[in-house]
Amino acid sequence: MSGTSGVDDAPAVEVVDLVKRYPKREDNAVDGLSFTVRPGEVFGLLGPNGAGKSTTVGILTTRLPATSGAARLSGIDLLRDPVSARARLAVVAQRPNLDRSLTPRQNLTFHAAYHGVGRADRNERAAALLEQFGLADQADAKVDWYSGGMAQRLMIARSLIHEPDVLFLDEPTTGLDPQARLFVWDRIGELRDRGVTILLTTHDMNEAADLCDRVGIVDHGKLLALDTPEALTRGIRAQAVLDLSVTPAAQEHLATLLSDLGAVEGVERVEQPAASPAAAGAQDQGPAAGDLPATVQIRLYLSADPALVLPAVVGLLSGRSAALTNVRIGTGSLEDVFIDLTGRGLR
Amino acid sequence: MRTVAARTAGTEPVRSVGDSARRAFLAILWRDLYVTGKEFWVLLVQVALTPLFMLFIFAKVLVEQGSVSAAYGHNLLLPGIIALSAFLTSLQSVAFPLVMEFGWTKEIEDRLLAPLPTDLVAVEKLLMATMRGLIAAMLMYPIGALVLGSAPWHPDRIPLLLLALLLGAWVGAGIGITIGTLVPPARISLMFGLILTPLMFTGATQYAWPLLDTMRWFQVVTAFNPLTYCAEAVRAAMVPTVPHIRPWISIVALVASAALFTATGVLSFRKRAQS
Known part of the structure; x- marks a missing residue:
């Protein structure tokens, strides 16, 4: 939490019952969204593709007309007085522009x-920003020659040069390499430290958890949850998980092993994380004869203290000659909250 | 290293909406002037080559071969080509970039988010395109004179000439903005073929409108093309002896077309900006 509220009580952004319906569409893209962003806060809108995040940013940055509802930025009515609002806001778009x-x-x-x-x-500010964003050496090159990461940095620099009250970042790190992403995260952290109010959209859980003071989870244009990342993860059903790396015995049937693990007291649900390399092939037939036994990743969602469940799990595995190569005790992540709220279906 | 400080309350004078809109308008106008100036020769190559070649072939090569009389180039084609340059340059120089800026590069977003009403961004585009058309036409006059060896010159009719070219460029700009904001990027080549070619050849630039009375249906068709009135007014200013539509009629038709296409251009620009 920023903890600075009370100095200035007027919200930086205030959204009330915002609705956006595109022509010839059955459903509302934004469906009665309400939230406020405090001055100096980094506020994240988290949601799957097509959840209405970008449409919301489009309305809040005066680019799209709203169907109904109200939106204010630093007390300015965005829908009635877009010109005044534009002087106070800045946007870093999803695509280079x-x-x-x-x-x-x-x-x-x-x-x-x-x-x-x-x-x-403006000349002085431009020079300072180019320096700060590591672009001073290529400041007079052609924009076409810029890499994706450089273009992104330049767009952020550009958004800051008129010293906006609120900065909107629409998926600021989508498509960037890890270095560029870290650079952008560092810059966002600096801006937060300087008291710039930021509203960002993302579908990156780490980004939301690390950068945001508060996160609103959005799907189908509706706000499903709104809180600090810590409070959101604390609130989910399965509080703790056990991540296991297991090498089953050669003749082991993986499906049986998984269902037996699920029957252990204190285990609520068994899952193979999508990243597990052996998950797909080993699911039903087990490793074929002659193959090296593959290591599988297994995640157990617990309803009891991990320390109490672990001995039973270890006992079960050793009883079946399965080698336990790694154990991680984890608390629920924002990703769990996200999946829990928005479902597993592909968009 | 100096970092840009966060907004310090009270240090910047509070500006009225009108003041910020005026400054933003001038700044985006300056941006377009700067970019146009930097790449003006590109624009000339894009738009002036077609009229220039037309003039060269029809008023020089065919005259040399004896297929066409020398008077055709001086009296009919040169005025028509000057009108066409004003009209076509303003149309193309705004339509093509707009399709790109809205469709692929999204470059225009930064200007749409400047603190001025969206309609004023469209007005700025219109103003800039009109200027480009006017400049192209004024360049085509001496170039045409060079190609033909001479060009008609009536100093007392220069105000009419300038007015006709200004209005012709304005109409072209209005049509250009309308096309540029209505046509999706994927359709650009098709639409330009469908719209530009007919506009170029039904605009009385290669023939005098009053002399079309033997082809009544074509005369009616060309009467719907605003370029016809621009070409006729330019002809009235440059070669008054050639039969032409009365100048006041041409000017009224051009003003009406300019008003119509300014309205359609601004409206479709607003719609495109908000999608």
Whole structure:
């Protein structure tokens, strides 16, 4: 939590019963969304693809008209007075939308000029931002030559040059390599420390958990849950998990093993995480004769203290000559909350 | 290293919406002027080559071969080509980039999020395209004179000439914005073939409209093309002896077309910006 509320009680962003229905669609893309973002807060909208996150950002950044409801930014009615609101907000879009007719530096200075920043001021700010975002060396190159990560950094720099009250980041790290992602996360952390209010959308759990003061989980245009990442993960049903790496005996039937594990007292549910390499093949027939026994990943969702369940699990495995190669005791992650609320179906 | 500080309350003067919109309008206009200036020769190659080649073939090559009389180039084609340049340059120089900026590159988003009404972004595009069309036409006059060896010149009719070209470029800009915001990127080549080619050849640029009375149906068709009135007014200004639609009629038709296509352009721009 930012803990700074009370200094300024006016919310940075306030959304009340927001509805957006696109023409010729049966369902509302945004379906009665309400939330507030406090000044200085990093607020995350988390949801699967097509959940209505980008539409919400589109409305809050004055790009899309709302069907009904109200939205205010720093007290300004976004729907009635979009021009005043535009002076106070900035957006980093999901896809690069840099001005390719201009150099990177000019992308910053012209943007500042659109927002009425004077010449000397905008040149100085542009130089400082290019330095801060590690782009000073390529400031006068062609935008077309920029990599995805560089373009993303330039877009964030551009969004900051007119010193907005609220910064909207629409899936800021989608499609970036790990280095670029870490760089962007660090910059977001710095902005938070400087008190910039940020509303970001993401479907990356780690991003939401690490960056956000509060997270709203959205699906089908509705808010399903809203709290700090810690409180959200604390609230889910299965409180703890046991992640096991097991090498079953050669003649073992994996399905039987899994169902026996499920029968252990304190185990609520057994699952093979999607990442498990052996999961698909070994599910029904077990390892074929002659093959090296494969290690399988098994996750047990517990309803009791892991320390109490573990001995029984170890006993069961050793009784069946299965080698336990790794154990991790985990508490529920934001991903569990997310799947729990939005279901497992593909979008 | 200096980091840009977060907004410090009270240091920036509070601006009215009108003031911020005026500054933003001038800034996006300056951006387009800057970009156009930087790449003006590209624009000229894109739009001026077609009229130039038409002029060269029909008013020079065919005259040399004796297929066409020299008067055709001076009296009919050159004024028509100058009108066509104004119209086509403004149309293409806004339509093509708009299709790209809205469809693929999304470049326009930064300007749509500037603190000014969206309609003013469209007006800026219109203004800029009109200027480009006017400049192209004014360049085509001396170039045409060079190709033909001479060009008609009536100093007392220059105001009419400028007015006709200004209005022609404005109509072209309005049509350009309308097309550029209505056509999806995937359809761009098809739509340009379907729209541009008929516009170019039904606009009385290669023939005089009053002389079409032997082909009544075609005369009626061309009367619906605003380019016809631009070409006729330019002809009235440059070669008053050639039969032409009365200038006031042409000017009224151009003003009406400009108003119509400004409205359709701004409306479809607004719709496209909000989707």
